[in-house]
Amino acid sequence: MRAIGIILAGGNNHRMKELSQKRAICAMPIAGSYRSIDFTLSNMSNSHIQKVAVFTQYNARSLNEHLSSSKWWDFGRKQGGLFVFTPAVTAENANWYRGTADAIYQNLSFLKSSHEPYVVIASGDGVYKMDFNKVLEYHIEKKADITVVCRDMDPEVNIERFGTIRMNEESRIEEFEEKPLLAKSRTVSCGIYVMRRRQLIEMIEKCAEEDRYDFVRDILIRYKDVKRIYGYKMKEYWRNIASVEDYYGANMDFLKPEVRDYFFKQYPDIYSKVDDLPPAKYNVGSQVRNSLMASGCIVNGVVENSVVFKKCYIGNNCVIRNSIILNDVYIGDNTRIENCIVESRDTIRANSTYIEEPGRIRIVVERNDRYVI
Amino acid sequence: MIKKEMIAMLLAGGQGSRLGVLTSKVAKPAVAFGGKYRIIDFPLSNCINSGVDTVGVLTQYQPLRLNTHIGIGIPWDLDRNIGGVTVLPPYEKSSNSEWYTGTANAIYQNMEYMESFHPDYVLILSGDHIYKMDYEVMLDFHKANGAEVTIAVMPVPMEEASRFGIMIADENRKITEFEEKPEHPRSNLASMGIYIFNWKTLKNALIAMADQPALDFGKHVIPYCHDQGAPLYAYEFTGYWKDVGTLNSYWEANMELIDIVPEFNLYEEYWKIYTSSEIQPPQYLSENSVVERSIIGEGTNIFGQVYNSVIGCGVTIGKDTVVRDSIIMNRTQIGDHCQLNKAIIAEDVEIGSNVRLGVGEEAENETAPHIYNHGIVTIGEKSVIPDGIAVGKNSVIFGVTRLADYTDASLASGKTLIKAGEQ
Numbered sequence: 001m002r003a004i005g006i007i008l009a010g011g012n013n014h015r016m017k018e019l020s021q022k023r024a025i026c027a028m029p030i031a032g033s034y035r036s037i038d039f040t041l042s043n044m045s046n047s048h049i050q051k052v053a054v055f056t057q058y059n060a061r062s063l064n065e066h067l068s069s070s071k072w073w074d075f076g077r078k079q080g081g082l083f084v085f086t087p088a089v090t091a092e093n094a095n096w097y098r099g100t101a102d103a104i105y106q107n108l109s110f111l112k113s114s115h116e117p118y119v120v121i122a123s124g125d126g127v128y129k130m131d132f133n134k135v136l137e138y139h140i141e142k143k144a145d146i147t148v149v150c151r152d153m154d155p156e157v158n159i160e161r162f163g164t165i166r167m168n169e170e171s172r173i174e175e176f177e178e179k180p181l182l183a184k185s186r187t188v189s190c191g192i193y194v195m196r197r198r199q200l201i202e203m204i205e206k207c208a209e210e211d212r213y214d215f216v217r218d219i220l221i222r223y224k225d226v227k228r229i230y231g232y233k234m235k236e237y238w239r240n241i242a243s244v245e246d247y248y249g250a251n252m253d254f255l256k257p258e259v260r261d262y263f264f265k266q267y268p269d270i271y272s273k274v275d276d277l278p279p280a281k282y283n284v285g286s287q288v289r290n291s292l293m294a295s296g297c298i299v300n301g302v303v304e305n306s307v308v309f310k311k312c313y314i315g316n317n318c319v320i321r322n323s324i325i326l327n328d329v330y331i332g333d334n335t336r337i338e339n340c341i342v343e344s345r346d347t348i349r350a351n352s353t354y355i356e357e358p359g360r361i362r363i364v365v366e367r368n369d370r371y372v373i
Numbered sequence: 374m375i376k377k378e379m380i381a382m383l384l385a386g387g388q389g390s391r392l393g394v395l396t397s398k399v400a401k402p403a404v405a406f407g408g409k410y411r412i413i414d415f416p417l418s419n420c421i422n423s424g425v426d427t428v429g430v431l432t433q434y435q436p437l438r439l440n441t442h443i444g445i446g447i448p449w450d451l452d453r454n455i456g457g458v459t460v461l462p463p464y465e466k467s468s469n470s471e472w473y474t475g476t477a478n479a480i481y482q483n484m485e486y487m488e489s490f491h492p493d494y495v496l497i498l499s500g501d502h503i504y505k506m507d508y509e510v511m512l513d514f515h516k517a518n519g520a521e522v523t524i525a526v527m528p529v530p531m532e533e534a535s536r537f538g539i540m541i542a543d544e545n546r547k548i549t550e551f552e553e554k555p556e557h558p559r560s561n562l563a564s565m566g567i568y569i570f571n572w573k574t575l576k577n578a579l580i581a582m583a584d585q586p587a588l589d590f591g592k593h594v595i596p597y598c599h600d601q602g603a604p605l606y607a608y609e610f611t612g613y614w615k616d617v618g619t620l621n622s623y624w625e626a627n628m629e630l631i632d633i634v635p636e637f638n639l640y641e642e643y644w645k646i647y648t649s650s651e652i653q654p655p656q657y658l659s660e661n662s663v664v665e666r667s668i669i670g671e672g673t674n675i676f677g678q679v680y681n682s683v684i685g686c687g688v689t690i691g692k693d694t695v696v697r698d699s700i701i702m703n704r705t706q707i708g709d710h711c712q713l714n715k716a717i718i719a720e721d722v723e724i725g726s727n728v729r730l731g732v733g734e735e736a737e738n739e740t741a742p743h744i745y746n747h748g749i750v751t752i753g754e755k756s757v758i759p760d761g762i763a764v765g766k767n768s769v770i771f772g773v774t775r776l777a778d779y780t781d782a783s784l785a786s787g788k789t790l791i792k793a794g795e796q
Contacts (some may be wrong), residue, residue, distance in 0.1 A: 032655030033671070073446065197533060255657075264654040264672060272449070276647050278639035279408030279668040279684075280630070286665060288658040295409075295655070295671050298640065307655075 001048040003118035003136060004080075004111075007040050008215075010057035011125065015161065015243035018343065018363045021166075023062035025242050026124030029309050029326050029344065031254040031263070032294040035066055036241055037124040038073075038272045039338070041082075045073045046268040047132040049078030049120060053110050053166050055103040057087055057096060070185055072273045075303055083110065087249055099213030105204045111197055119200050121215070123191035127250050128238040129263065129270070131358050132194070139194045139230050145227035148173060148220065149192035151234050161243060162188035163216055165231055173229045176221050187231070189216075246360050248341060249308045251324050254292055285316055294327075301331075313352065322358070330370050375455055377427045377490040379512055379569070381420050382483070384476055385413055386433030387502035391619045393744040394771040394791070395719055396435075402500030403438040404623075405702040405720060407630050407639065408670040409686050411442055412617060413500045414449075414648045417458070421449045422644050423508040425496060427456030429486050431479045433463055433472060448649045461486060478588035481579040486574070487562065495575050497568040497590065503626050503637065504565075504614040504642050512569060512627065514608045521574040521603035522595065524548065525567035527610045537563030538591050540607045548605040554593060562607055564591065565614060573604055575587050587690030613637040621747040624717060627683040631666050652686040652703070659691065670703070675711075699730075715766075716750040724752075725760035733765045736787035745769050745789070753791075 007223070009026035016025060026037040037054070052075060056063055071084035085107045087096045096278030097103035111119070120132045136195050139147040166175035166185045175184070203219050212218035220229060238258060241247040253259045263270060273350050277296030281286070286299040292298065296311035301318030307316070308325045315333035324341045331337070339356035341363050342348070347370040356362035389401025390470035396404060399474045402413035420428050427704030428451060432439055433530040446458035463472050466754050480497065487495060494515070496508055515523040526540050541550040541560045552558065568590060578594050585593050599605055613636050626706060628633055639646060652672040663678040672688035684690070685702045691709035707713070707723040714731030718724070730750045738745035745751060745767050752758070753771030762779055764770065765786030772792030776782060784790055
């Protein structure tokens with residue numbers, strides 16, 4: 001592959017509510033066994049991108065732990081590999097990353113020392129599969145300066161938190177609005193860009209000179225009439241998880257057979273860090289229906305229409321419905337949980353009740369002491 | 374200079390013929406166990422958990438699956454700059470090329486490998502037992518007693534002692550005598566096939582005994598060391614240890630994992646068992662599924678009912694299928710409306726719909742009653758069973774079978790249907 005990868009994984013926003021207190025969005029657990037960044041990382045690995053940089057800033061402990069070894073995505077290589085860049089105080093600079101463009105600027109030496117002609121920039125909070133080679137081919141064919149991957153969203157999807165795009169018949173982007181109050185188009189940017197490495201260096205340096213820090217606002221939108229910026233429409237499954245509703249929805253999507261088939265069965269696979277957990281165990285009294293269960297779980301109760309992540313314990317007579325139970329949660333006996341997201345490593349006392357009305361999602365954070373079972 | 378205090382040599386070359394068709398294509402240590410593991414994961418994990426980071430794995434019989442599984446040892450953190458895991462198959466020499474003819478002969482042929490690490494001690498392990506053991510504690514015992522050879526033993530019921538190699542030790546655990554499968558055992562300390570040797574003692578014994586045909590640890594090397602006056606000690610192990618050498622013991626050991634708090638607990642944080650996991654997605658249990666008293670591996674889809682069973686990774690169990698008391702290994706696909714009772718189904722098997730396994734009265738197996746017994750139905754890897762077949766107890770199926778291979782769409786109890794060479 002003639003490109004290097006950059007994953008923008010710094011972000012955080014208020015739309016994730018309590019869930020983002022603990023970790024960067026890119027480290028959010030997805031679909032029982034994965035974390036959000038696994039999708040972009042695996043896509044890059046499967047597209048044979050050999051060298052990938054992850055820019056991270058906000059509460060990166062979980063993310064760093066997840067990326068502590070690059071071998072799971074096959075980036076444990078002598079040539080290339082996985083680079084994690086957190087903001088650092090240097091002789092020239094003592095700032096945090098002030099924006100996505102600034103993050104790239106502060107690590108410009110990574111771009112300058114690479115020799116691959118192209119760069120794939122992607123956010124780490126999307127759930128999708130993509131062959132970046134296809135985007136690159138399109139980019140070259142269109143003689144584009146920048147190619148933006150975009151997708152038409154269904155009418156019922158709330159797109160106010162996305163950047164919307166309007167293209168002409170040649171797919172050249174004519175209008176790009178960031179988080180518009182009144183969207184004029186149902187086409188949103190997926191936060192995936194392809195461009196020449198030298199072009200990127202040039203533009204980022206220009207931005208820095210002018211004290212501009214944001215990739216979307218200060219490069220895509222500012223240059224859209226000067227540079228040839230094209231849209232590449234993807235039609236397959238894509239979902240950004242950076243709000244509680246979308247996070248919940250993306251996880252629940254995996255209860256659909258076609259989504260599971262697409263991500264779990266079809267080539268290529270999505271990879272994640274291996275946790276060496278034993279198989280899930282179902283004791284007498286367990287009743288699990290239409291649910292995903294990850295390894296290391298022990299189930300004694302009822303679970304319906306839910307996604308249960310790794311290493312959870314569900315006590316006797318519990319009833320869990322329409323909920324997401326994140327990693328390593330202990331749920332005491334006789335507990336009822338409905339329409340909730342239970343934060344990882346929570347300990348829920350026996351006989352508790354957390355019921356949210358349908359259509360709403362409650363985030364449960366409990367820090368009780370846990371006694372080893 | 375390269376130096377390792379203790380290195381391990383893991384004997385993984387045996388066929389394990391008493392596991393029948395389960396080992397017709399793979400060596401016994403590579404047979405799946407407990408949903409997602411293979412038998413060799415237990416000694417390998419014990420090694421790394423005990424701080425032994427240099428392991429030579431001796432392979433001979435059907436090593437492909439084993440080699441693929443071990444790779445460069447990443448799952449066990451045995452990918453090391455120095456040491457790590459090395460697969461040691463028999464090799465051609467300028468003269469006297471031979472297969473590994475016995476357990477100790479295999480070690481003898483890899484003298485150079487061991488020598489290169491300048492070890493003080495060599496740990497000999499076999500790849501066919503399920504247990505968790507800290508070899509470092511055994512080494513401490515070995516050192517504290519000034520032993521030259523330490524043999525791990527475990528107390529067995531006196532009436533079963535005649536099936537094992539029995540050690541007779543004094544009050545200080547020094548071995549005074551030993552008997553191989555004695556008729557009237559004088560002790561109940563059975564050898565577990567785990568030895569720590571002082572490197573010099575082992576080297577001398579192997580060189581001295583090199584010409585012995587089928588050189589074996591229990592039969593030749595240990596007696597030789599004893600005759601030479603080397604102090605032999607018995608290290609008593611009281612934890613869980615299970616030989617899974619027969620289909621019934623293999624079945625039992627799997628079933629013990631599904632107890633509420635099993636004697637052999639995979640869920641302990643301390644002393645994890647590692648394995649190579651190529652299948653990572655979570656498992657899906659459908660609207661109408663029922664799962665009770667079972668363990669289930671990653672990426673498995675259950676649409677039917679599963680009771681008292683151990684299910685591997687990437688398995689599909691169809692609608693209205695009822696699985697009881699069975700072991701199903703990785704990637705096996707089972708159709709709808711099947712009934713499976715006490716079956717062991719190896720990897721990559723395809724079972725059609727409306728298939729019933731383990732029906733009817735028990736009858737002794739016609740070809741190998743000592744292997745296929747206890748009412749277990751055994752299906753070898755990559756077998757295919759077409760729709761609507763009924764299979765009796767103590768029966769065995771291996772290979773791609775068609776309706777025409779059965780009489781009246783059934784295979785009676787005790788029958789063997791092996792279609793070799795058609796895969």
